[in-house]
Every structure is written in C-alpha cells, then in structure tokens.
Amino acid sequence: MLKSFTVNDIEELKQYERKLFESMDKTLLQINNEINTHTSQALFSKMKFGGVGFDPLNSKCELNIIEQINQSFTYLASFYALEVLFTEYPKFAPFRLNLGTAPGSDIESECGELAAEVFAAVAPTSNQKLKKDINKVLETEAKLKFVLFMCPNFELGRQLKLERDGVIVWALKGANTL
Known part of the structure; x- marks a missing residue:
C-alpha cells in the first residue's frame, strides 16, 4: 500500500503517532486473547501469515504482525525524524x-x-x-x-x-x- 502525504505541523504528526499506537494496542489485545486458545505453533503461524496484527495507520485493516512490527518502527522513525525537522x-x-x-x-x-x-x-x-x-x-x-x-x-x-x-x-x- 502506498502511503504518501503532507504533514503540516507537530500536532498533525501526533495524530499519526496515536493511530500507530492504537494499532499496536489492538494487536496486543488480540495476542492476549489468542495466547491461551492456541498452541504456540498455531499462534506463531497466525502471526507470520495473518490473523494477528493490523496496519500501523489503520487498525481496521488486518496485516500480519511481522509486517506490522517492521512497518510500525519504520513509520515511528519517520515520525520522530519529522519532530526533529519541525x-x-x-x-x-x-x-x-x-x-x-x-x-x-x-x-x-x-x-x-x-x-x-x-x-x-x-x-x-x-x-x-x-x-x-x-x-x-x-x-x-x-x-x-x-x-x-x-x-x-x-x-x-x-x-x-x-x-x-x-x-x-x-x-x-x-x-x-x-
């Protein structure tokens, strides 16, 4: 998914950060709900191939957790970089x-x-x-x-x-x- 947009100020940037942390929180809840109902192999499979995780900027869109982790930290680094630049x-x-x-x-x-x-x-x-x-x-x-x-x-x-x-x-x- 291509994501390109203009950020005008730090307040707008903070809104994107909140979305990212909302997706992380939603994934954590999902893991907590899944952890006692699946074997470790089944849970790890869901984490790798789908069924656990969300898009960092859209917590309604499912994404495997491996991609969510990678994208989340890349996005977070970009947000922190914007804070420095602003x-x-x-x-x-x-x-x-x-x-x-x-x-x-x-x-x-x-x-x-x-x-x-x-x-x-x-x-x-x-x-x-x-x-x-x-x-x-x-x-x-x-x-x-x-x-x-x-x-x-x-x-x-x-x-x-x-x-x-x-x-x-x-x-x-x-x-x-x-």
Whole structure:
C-alpha cells in the first residue's frame, strides 16, 4: 500500500503517532486473547501469515504482525525524524512523508530544499543501510540532506562521525526509550 502525504505541523504528526499506537494496542489485545486458545505453533503461524496484527495507520485493516512490527518502527522513525525537522528546521515545513514503497525520499520539504532518508534497524551498518541511504539522498537535488535512524545504543542527536559528503546523520529517540 502506498502511503504518501503532507504533514503540516507537530500536532498533525501526533495524530499519526496515536493511530500507530492504537494499532499496536489492538494487536496486543488480540495476542492476549489468542495466547491461551492456541498452541504456540498455531499462534506463531497466525502471526507470520495473518490473523494477528493490523496496519500501523489503520487498525481496521488486518496485516500480519511481522509486517506490522517492521512497518510500525519504520513509520515511528519517520515520525520522530519529522519532530526533529519541525523543531530544528521549521522554515522548510510542511514536509511530505513517503512511507513504504512510495516514490521519492522518505521525507521531502514541500519547497524541495530538504530531503531525508529514515530507517529503524538493530545497527546503522545492518545491510549497509546507512551507507545506502547516504548514497540515495546524495542523488537528490535538495540543498539539505539527511539520514535519520532509530537504533539501540545511540544517543539522540547528530552523529558527526557517521556523516560524509555533506549529509547530516541523526540518531532518533525511541529504540532505547519506548
């Protein structure tokens, strides 16, 4: 499902965050209801192939929990990245958020001056994600280029030693603080 939309301010962003947490809460209730009525194999099968989980932004739409987890943390990282951009670079707002397989950078300023790639992973070097995202954002025409990531064991803020070629690298809250 393509998900691309403009976010005008932090208040609007908080509405998307609430939807994501609602889907997580609904899935937790679903697991609690299923845990005592299925064998571990049956429950794990439902988690992998469907029957447990919801779309992170639409708790009425079923999705397997593996996809929900992956999408939820990618979306959450994007939301936290937007918080940083709204706070640190408000003159570039509003921002276009391109989630999932939507074309373009993960986050783009509507004025075209800023582009960002965002990810959530165990480490920024996993699957060379940081390197690939720096290369991807370097291909844009934006003046300000970012890679923002959510990974455990990184202090919130700019990561100067990970930056190269003028791309600003930023560790986001969340991986250690949820």
